Amino acid sequence: MYVEATSNARTTRSERSIVxxxxxxxxxxxxxxxxxIREYVDLLAQGRTMEALHVIRKDNxxxxxCAHVCTHPCEEACRRGEVDKPIAIRALKRFxxxxxxxRMTQVEVKTEHGDKIAxxxxxxxxxxxxxxxxxxxYPVTVFEAQxxxxxxxxxxxxxxxxxxxxxxxxVQRLTQMxxxxxxxxxxxxxxxxxxxxxxxxxxxxxxxxxLRMGIAGEDSPGxxxxxxxxxxxxxxxxxxxxxxxxxxxxxxxxxxxxxxxxRLGARRVTILYRRSRAEMPADPEEIQQAxxxxxxxxxxxxxxGITRENGRLKVTCIKMELxxxxxxxxRQPVPIKDSESTMEFDALITAIGQSPQTPEDFRLRIGxxxxxxxxxVTLTTNRPGVFAGGDAVTGPATVTEALATGRLAASRIDxxxxxxxxxxxxxxxxxxxxxxxxxxxxxIKKLGRLEPPTLPPQARAEDFTPVELGYxxxxxxxxxxRCLRCGMGAEILFQDKxxxxxxxxxxxxxxxxxxDATGTIxxxxxxxxxxxxxxxxxxxxAIVLRKxxxxxxxxxxxxxxxxxxxxxxxxxxxVGFCCQYGLFGSGTLAGIWRGAKAGVWIVPVLCVAKVEPDxxxxxxxAGAEGVFIAxxxxxxxxxxxxxxxxxxxxxxxxxxxxxxxxxxxxxxLAPGDSGNLGDELDSFTERIGxxxxxxxxxxxxxx
Amino acid sequence: xxxxxxxxxxxxxRMIDRYPRVLIVGCGTCMTxxxxxxxxxxxxxxxALRLAETRGGNGVxxxxxxxxxxxCDPEFIELLADRVSDVDAVLSLGCGIGVQAIAERFPELPxxxxxxxxxxxxAREQGVWDERCAACGDCRLExxxxxxxxxxxxxxxxNGPCAGTKNGKCEANKDMDCAWVLIYQRLETQGQLExxxxxYPPRNFRTIPRPRRIVTRASIGAxxxxx
Numbered sequence: 001m002y003v004e005a006t007s008n009a010r011t012t013r014s015e016r017s018i019v020x021x022x023x024x025x026x027x028x029x030x031x032x033x034x035x036x037i038r039e040y041v042d043l044l045a046q047g048r049t050m051e052a053l054h055v056i057r058k059d060n061x062x063x064x065x066c067a068h069v070c071t072h073p074c075e076e077a078c079r080r081g082e083v084d085k086p087i088a089i090r091a092l093k094r095f096x097x098x099x100x101x102x103r104m105t106q107v108e109v110k111t112e113h114g115d116k117i118a119x120x121x122x123x124x125x126x127x128x129x130x131x132x133x134x135x136x137x138y139p140v141t142v143f144e145a146q147x148x149x150x151x152x153x154x155x156x157x158x159x160x161x162x163x164x165x166x167x168x169x170x171v172q173r174l175t176q177m178x179x180x181x182x183x184x185x186x187x188x189x190x191x192x193x194x195x196x197x198x199x200x201x202x203x204x205x206x207x208x209x210x211l212r213m214g215i216a217g218e219d220s221p222g223x224x225x226x227x228x229x230x231x232x233x234x235x236x237x238x239x240x241x242x243x244x245x246x247x248x249x250x251x252x253x254x255x256x257x258x259x260x261x262x263r264l265g266a267r268r269v270t271i272l273y274r275r276s277r278a279e280m281p282a283d284p285e286e287i288q289q290a291x292x293x294x295x296x297x298x299x300x301x302x303x304x305g306i307t308r309e310n311g312r313l314k315v316t317c318i319k320m321e322l323x324x325x326x327x328x329x330x331r332q333p334v335p336i337k338d339s340e341s342t343m344e345f346d347a348l349i350t351a352i353g354q355s356p357q358t359p360e361d362f363r364l365r366i367g368x369x370x371x372x373x374x375x376x377v378t379l380t381t382n383r384p385g386v387f388a389g390g391d392a393v394t395g396p397a398t399v400t401e402a403l404a405t406g407r408l409a410a411s412r413i414d415x416x417x418x419x420x421x422x423x424x425x426x427x428x429x430x431x432x433x434x435x436x437x438x439x440x441x442x443x444i445k446k447l448g449r450l451e452p453p454t455l456p457p458q459a460r461a462e463d464f465t466p467v468e469l470g471y472x473x474x475x476x477x478x479x480x481x482r483c484l485r486c487g488m489g490a491e492i493l494f495q496d497k498x499x500x501x502x503x504x505x506x507x508x509x510x511x512x513x514x515x516d517a518t519g520t521i522x523x524x525x526x527x528x529x530x531x532x533x534x535x536x537x538x539x540x541x542a543i544v545l546r547k548x549x550x551x552x553x554x555x556x557x558x559x560x561x562x563x564x565x566x567x568x569x570x571x572x573x574x575v576g577f578c579c580q581y582g583l584f585g586s587g588t589l590a591g592i593w594r595g596a597k598a599g600v601w602i603v604p605v606l607c608v609a610k611v612e613p614d615x616x617x618x619x620x621x622a623g624a625e626g627v628f629i630a631x632x633x634x635x636x637x638x639x640x641x642x643x644x645x646x647x648x649x650x651x652x653x654x655x656x657x658x659x660x661x662x663x664x665x666x667x668x669l670a671p672g673d674s675g676n677l678g679d680e681l682d683s684f685t686e687r688i689g690x691x692x693x694x695x696x697x698x699x700x701x702x703x
Numbered sequence: 704x705x706x707x708x709x710x711x712x713x714x715x716x717r718m719i720d721r722y723p724r725v726l727i728v729g730c731g732t733c734m735t736x737x738x739x740x741x742x743x744x745x746x747x748x749x750x751a752l753r754l755a756e757t758r759g760g761n762g763v764x765x766x767x768x769x770x771x772x773x774x775c776d777p778e779f780i781e782l783l784a785d786r787v788s789d790v791d792a793v794l795s796l797g798c799g800i801g802v803q804a805i806a807e808r809f810p811e812l813p814x815x816x817x818x819x820x821x822x823x824x825x826a827r828e829q830g831v832w833d834e835r836c837a838a839c840g841d842c843r844l845e846x847x848x849x850x851x852x853x854x855x856x857x858x859x860x861x862n863g864p865c866a867g868t869k870n871g872k873c874e875a876n877k878d879m880d881c882a883w884v885l886i887y888q889r890l891e892t893q894g895q896l897e898x899x900x901x902x903y904p905p906r907n908f909r910t911i912p913r914p915r916r917i918v919t920r921a922s923i924g925a926x927x928x929x930x
Contacts, residue, residue: 496772501736506829539741540731540770617750621757655751658712659759 023487023525023546027074027089029432032404033066035059037074037089038485044092045480046580046606047473053100056093061131061403062170064102065124065153067094068162068466071252071283071398079486082436085449087483091468094452095476103169109177112137115199115417119143120187123151124399125204125390127174128406129413134177136414141198142179145186146235149174151206152391153399155231156253158260159464189361190386200385200413203362203372204406207391211353213248217306218350222313226257226351233260242346243267246315248303249351250280253396255287257349258295262461269295270343274302274320279330289467292457300333304340306348313345356392364388369395378422379405379412387413433487433526440527443510445637450479481582481637488547489528490535492521497542504534504543509639531638532610536648554605558615561601562622572625572692573599574685577611579631580604600685607631608668609641616652616666626665626688627652630677633670642670662691704825705733705798706832707740707818715748715794716755718815719764722792725752727817728783728805729770730797737832739818740796742770748796748817774801780808787812822854840911846898848889855882861903 027037036055043052056063070090078086117133119126122144130140148154149171153162175181187193193201210225212218224239226249232239245266247258250273258269271290273280276299280287291297300320307314319339322331355370365382367373372381372388379387389405391397415422436444453469460467471479492498500521505513509531513523523534523543532550535543554577565573601624605611608631619627629645636642645668653663667684671677719725727745735741745768756764769786771779774797783805787793792813795802798820806814822834837853843861844851853859857875863883867874871884890896 497731497742497770499731499735499741501738501741502826503738503829506826537743539735539738539743541742541746614747614750617747617754621750621754623757655712655754659751659755661758 024432025486026077026079026432027087027486030073030077032073032398032401033059033407034404035074038483038488040096041087041089041092041480041483042485042488044096044476045483045582046604047477049096049100049476052096053102056096061128061407062124063093064097064166064170065162066090066400066403067097068166068468069153069157070400073400077432079433079436080482080484082441083444083484084446088449088452088479091452091471092476092480094468095471098470099473099476107131107135107173107177109134110137111139111178113139113417115139116141116197117200117202117413117417118187118193118198119202119204121151121204121206121390121392122149122171122181122183123204123206123390124153124402125406125409126151126202127171128403129202129204129389129409130174130179130406131177132407132410133413134174134179136410138414138417140179142174142181143185143187144181144183147184148235149181149183151204152208155208155234156227156256157399158230158234158256158263160259160263160460160467161256163466188359190363190383191361194385200387200417202406202409202413203358203364203381203386203388203392204390204402204409205356205358205392207354207356207371207396209355209357209370210350211355213303213350213352215303215305217308220306220308220313222308222311222346223306223348223350226253226349227354229257229349230260233264238264241266244344244346245269246313246343246345246348247271247351248348249273249353250275250282251351251353251396252282252286253354254349254351255282255290257351259290259293261347261349262293262295263464266347270345271295271297272301272303272317273297273299274333275330276300276322279322289454293460294457302333302335303348311346313348315343315345315348316340317343354391354396356395358392362386371395377424378415379409380416385416387416437527440510440512440529443639444484444529445639447482447637449482450475477582485530487525488545488550489525489530490523490532490543490545491525492523492542493544494540494542497540499540499542501539503537503539507533507537507644509533529638531641532607533640533644536610536612536644550606550610554603554610554612554615557603557605558618561603562619562624565599565601566623570599572688573601573623574626574628574688575619575624576600576602576627576681577605577608577615577629578602579608579636580606582632582635582637600681607636607638607641608645609638611645611648613648613652613655616648617655620656620661620665625692626667626684628667628669628681628684630669630671630681635671642668665691704736704823705800705820706737706822706824706834707734707798707820709739709744709748709796709818710816712751712755715815715817716752716759719752719792719794722790722813723763724765724790725767725792725794726783726786726790727752727766727768727794728774728796728801729768730774730795730801731770731772732775734774734797734801734818735770736826738830740798745770745796748794774798775804777804777808780805783809839906840915841906843903846901846903847886848893848895848898850882850886850889852882852886855880855885861906 025038028034040052040055060066067090072090074089075086080086116139119130119140119142122142126142130142133140146155150167153167190201208227210227241261241264243266245261247254254271258271261269301317302320303315304318305316319336320333321336323334324332326332358364358366358372365373372393374381374388374393379389381388387409389409390402412422452471455465455467504523505521510529512527513521516522530545532545535545608629611629616627631641631645649666649668652666656665657663669677669680727749729740729742729745749766749768752766771782773779787809792815793805794815794817795805796817802814802816823836823838824832824834827833834854836851839853852861852863856863857873858865864881868881868884871881873879873881887899890898
């Protein structure tokens, strides 16, 4: 679709009048949990971390886990990526979890139903299902074959990616919610569960069985499969691998195994992958981090046989070339004749995929790849009251997908027990916003992505310390304000008021509004950057921002501040409209507060371009002696905002003058290079103080 | 479109001084487009007048506001009927036509002009308006290549340019293009320079009786073909 838009760059706007008005931002649309990413990123950009975490928690039962291991499809879909680089959404979520007071959150639940539910498996799907069922008020028991909860989260994902204390905290929350936990308990029969009174069962046993390569010598000592290897290490064993380790496969498990081998002391680790880098399913960041740690990736190589000689493995590899794309859309590797070579390893880890292993006594219908067959909408299996989900159904997938299935399963089990017809959620009916137009992309200010810091490679190989480090406050707000707030833009809400004056078309810094073929003015919702300039400039007041909160925001905040100022009876008082976004909002603004300037009352605004002349006059009318508007200046992520603030300040100044008030009672301020506007503000408050004194004296002289 | 400019605030304050209750009426057509009297300006003026009251020592007023779609149509003005019942004056941000239309509908009520109606023109760019038509009632744009010498020439002469043209600019305003040079250039582009050589007799303004009225409907009985 994007390619099409580019090649049609010369088509006129009116020809392109099909604007998608379903406004799901792409990040949210692709998120398996359908999280309101745009909203929490926006809150983070304002430094409102606790509220951001609250938004995150609404749709995600274990945000701390996702914050570490999510494969962030949202970032691939992010439209900022069309301008420069996507927003670092996962790192921002981690910031919210770390700084938003997550440890204080506790979900209060009451048991409201009598029907007990059993969950077999405590991986992300099982835990999420338990969480949501418990919130719905069901008694829930989780059965886990291993000694600790977490499933793949614990036995599959290495500690340097998901610290165990993070997992433990989230798991502990379930216990606090009253979920019954039975570890070291392998369920062998579903009938038994129904016999002892469970009314519904959720089977989420994961996919722990490694696939076999099907080559000679695969069972030799020294060859171990990835899932087993990671499980052993993660449960505390330290297998002796030797110095030279090979890993077969190109997925995340292969990368995890290779990086774990490095941490166990292997000197040289080589990944053998049968396709090329472009087809590698592992997360590119993971591959990069692996390479930083000295891991070598051999592409287009596939083992054909293994022999063991003198305690070492001789692995015969054949070179491959890429042929036609297969069903997955990736190009199929084809062996090149007579290209065999031999490599020597001390140990070989095979990680070419995993499949579920469902006990036969469950009597569940099994489909392709040993997965459990379910109805994708209801998650029901062939047995009444038995639901299934997670890797056991889909084959190896992501943590977030599993969490989403768990959440869905909870509501489906609830539907089943309450005898309701399972309805499709609205979220599934939305389609995401299309791409940005090339000319819009051109006009959006480029703001580099702040990558979260990582541990230097030499420090990583020593132990299992987390590799990725979190953002600090400054970096997080700076990163979050890069968000384009897709779909939150302006719309002509009152078409009957619109005089077709074209003001919006003329003031838009992104040149987005256009006159369509019927002569009607249109603001393309999928392109608008929500700067709010047209909203404030529309002479008919026909345009609003799509987010109801943004519409009322300034007027409400202003009235609130004016009431507070009145109650405080401080004289003289000054009202400042200050941008709440980014560094300015959380840094400079906080400085003003902390400086405790007497009588300075701050109205936080989401970009000063949204402050209208009326707001300024209103502040004066309520008794303010001076008004300043402090924007981010050069740091503003949008275009032309300072120009429009200047226009409005001049308009108000002319009015003040006609009323007999001094022009310089209103002023626009912007932080200089130092990012500080303390000095400017000081001189402004002094000036206003002097004006106030003069006016008081004049009054006394008169009387 | 009709273009107007807000009146200076002190002038408005003087006008409304004696009326305690004032309804500010905006116009949703030309005055909205030219930014002088749409809903936004109504609300700004409202705010400014209240500020003038609290900080500028004006008497105490009660203001209300309303914007009609078009002040020059009686049907739209009818929507004001309920709203004017408890006010002492209407401050209209419509053009001169709007002010008169409201005054005509509510003869007992003082209707005050909030804007200075300036000219008929078009937008040059955001916030910049240019006069284009004088409504002379005798359009000669065919002969002048679509450029009106009545409005765009300072002297409004029909046989230009005069001797005051210099480098394509007007002697009265060196930043302003000489309309007749523009006419010449465009006629040249169109290959119609012979129109420059013609003589246009002076217009007889005495033949235009004011106020003018245009009646487009046929009067019944005039043609003698009614049944």
